[in-house]
Amino acid sequence: MNRNGKHNSRFLNTRAAAEIFRFHLTIIAIIFVFSSFISLNAQELEAYRWNNRILIVKAEDAQSTEYIKQIDELTNADENMEDRKLILYQIEGTDFKFTDFKKPKKKEVGVVTEGFSEKYLHTKNTFEVILIGLDGGVKLRQDEFLDKESLFRLIDSMPMRMNEMKKGKLE
The missing domain is CATH 1.20.5 (Single alpha-helices involved in coiled-coils or other helix-helix interfaces)
Structure with a gap:
């Protein structure tokens, strides 16, 4: 006043x-x-077809021993992951983290859509590892730890990867 x-x-x-x-x-x-925040839907993976292989590691609990062990195994193999054109989706419940090993500084987070879950994830599994090839097809699905050597052997045995390695030796 x-x-x-x-x-x-x-x-x-x-x-x-x-x-x-x-x-x-x-x-x-x-x-x-x-x-x-972005959402992860089935159509989004189509953008990577013929350019990248996609590795999905899913866990209902981000603190589970199996999940932590799997992520440590994969994130300590950056050069090999990049060489094989791998992109990693870490799915924790309904949230995801995205890593492109060609651009390791580029990390994205978001929410998994119901359509993506229905198409790619088995809801009954609390832990799951899925490899999607360059052609967009599921090449591996398992509900236990996957060591990087087995992953790389599987990818290296694929015809498209063999062509990539052959071209690499010629250059």
Whole structure:
């Protein structure tokens, strides 16, 4: 209040403007957070056909021993994963993390859609490893740990990979 017993309208206007500004910042922050998440759907994997092999490691519990062991096994083989054109999707419940070994700094997170789950994941399995080949077909599906040597042997035995290795020796 001023000396005349009236409210100082300039003070109220400044305070109201600050509150409106804070509200707008909050809305912008919420929009930014939600727009940074992407969803993983079956059509998204089509974008990788003929360019990348996709390895999906799924666990209902990100803290499970088997899941942690599997992820450690794969993330400690960056060069071999890149050489075989592998992209890794780590699915934890309904969330996923994405790693492209050609661009290891590029990591994405998001939510797995129901359509993707129905097409690729077996819901009865709490742990699952799935390899999708360059042609988009499922080449391996198992519900136990997969060591990297077995994974690389399997990929190296595929006709398209043999052609890649043959071309690599010629260059």
